[in-house]
Amino acid sequence: MFSRTIIVWLVLVTSTQPLLSQQKSGVTTTYFDFCGTPLHFSFNPTDTRSVPCTPSGQNIIDFYEEASDGRYQPVVDALLTYKKEHQPADWLFYQLIRKTAQLISPKADDYTRYTLYKWFLLLQTGYDAMVTLSGDRILFYVRSDEEVYNIPTRTRDGQQYVCLNYHDYGTIDFSRTQFTPLLVSRPGANKSFSYKITNLPEFPTQYYQEKDLSFNYYNNDYHFKVKLNPQIIALFNNYPAVGYEAQLNIPLSKETYGSLIPLLKTNIKGMSTKDGVDYLMRFTRYAFLFEVDSRSFGGEKRLSPEQTLLYDQSDCEDRVALFFYLVKEIYNLPMIVLAYPKHVTIAVQFDKPRGKTIEYNGSKYSVCEPTPQKEDLPIGKTIAGLRKVPYEVVYHYAPR
DSSP states (O other): OOOGGGHHHHSSOOOSSOOEEEEETTEEEEEEEETTEEEEEEEOGGGOOOOOSSOOHHHHHHHHHHHTTTTTHHHHHHHHHHHHHHOOOHHHHHHHHHHHHHHHSOTTTOHHHHHHHHHHHHHHTTBOEEEEEETTEEEEEEEOOSOEESSOEEEETTEEEEESSGGGTOOOOTTTOOOEEEOOOOTTOOBOOOOOOOOOOOOOGGGOEEEEEEEEETTEEEEEEEEEOTHHHHHTTTOOEEOHHHHHTOOOOHHHHHHHHHHHHHHTTTSOHHHHHHHHHHHHHHSSEEOOHHHHTSSOOOOOHHHHHHSSEEOHHHHHHHHHHHHHHHTOOOEEEEEETTEEEEEEOOSSOOSSEEEETTEEEEEOOOSOOSSOOOTTOOOGGGTTSOOEEEEEEOOO
16 A cells, blocks of 8 residues: 555655745745644745855865854744754654755755755754865765664764765765765754654644554454554655664654554453564564565665564564564563564563473573564564574563
8 A cells, every 4th residue: 555656755745735835025934744743934035055066175165164053943943942842853843854954955956055954053053063075976964873783973082973865875985985074063953863762743633644464363364454654754754874773763643543552452451471472473463564674775784663564574683673662562571672683573471381481581581483484483482594594682671
């Protein structure tokens, strides 16, 4: 239902609502929708400074100084007001900054200027960001102390900075291409960027569509109509592979939660905890097709639970994230995530160990394999080919 053909259209469009502009005395007031919330800001289109296709450090300093003279303060104020009122995660706030920069200076018209506006707005809203130059290429970084994979990072003054626009260039050979950092001081721009997402926007109900999911549990067919919002694909389109703690703790949106969790709770009502977890394991295992990320996305991509529900295909890490969320939300049991060289799975601590257990920190955990395998693995049984393969416990969840 939610095919990959919609992704390109959704990259820059985060709303089905029309964008409106009003002009008065040269000032444009732009009204738009972001994740169901109406916003507006005023700016003068003639203030957008031209930047050479191959900019110099001085060009960028001139851009920053001119933009900092107060002409974009209404834009910055609108962003900060949204941030104060809605408390979005940094990644979601950055999506708002991307959309704002697109409205001021469209990416297709002038990529360098569009990138500089994103950098400028991050600095103005308090984040520690920087740009680097190599010929006509400009890479844009923000300081982050967290685990992030498959995108470039660089170190400055002992701090890690993560690239936010590497995807626009495809592949860069950093051993042959040197990028020169441009340092601009902005008082108060010292906030570290977090990739952790602890809440999603409360999208209006009309943004959601129903997706049919089904699986068979011991000769009984179960059918679900889950409400899903395709805009989630846009919000996470360039979200990097993050550490397991960050990935596993991304929640469902309110509407999706309400369409799935109560139904699962109803279906497992009356079951023992072990049988209920088995039900959730088999739902995660069989309600979706399996495919490796290299074929689905061209590279590593760790999906959130809601993305796993959106896509028709997912891999072992994605199943672990969804199963973890379901067990945590419904039973809140201790869990450990096990990373093998070519597989990731999860184990749950029950009141009584089930099957062959894995001991960690003095407690016994039973493997619950949420990814389809050649044999129908019950709780407590590990994939045959992994029984003598070393693994690492990459995340431990202990309920408070």
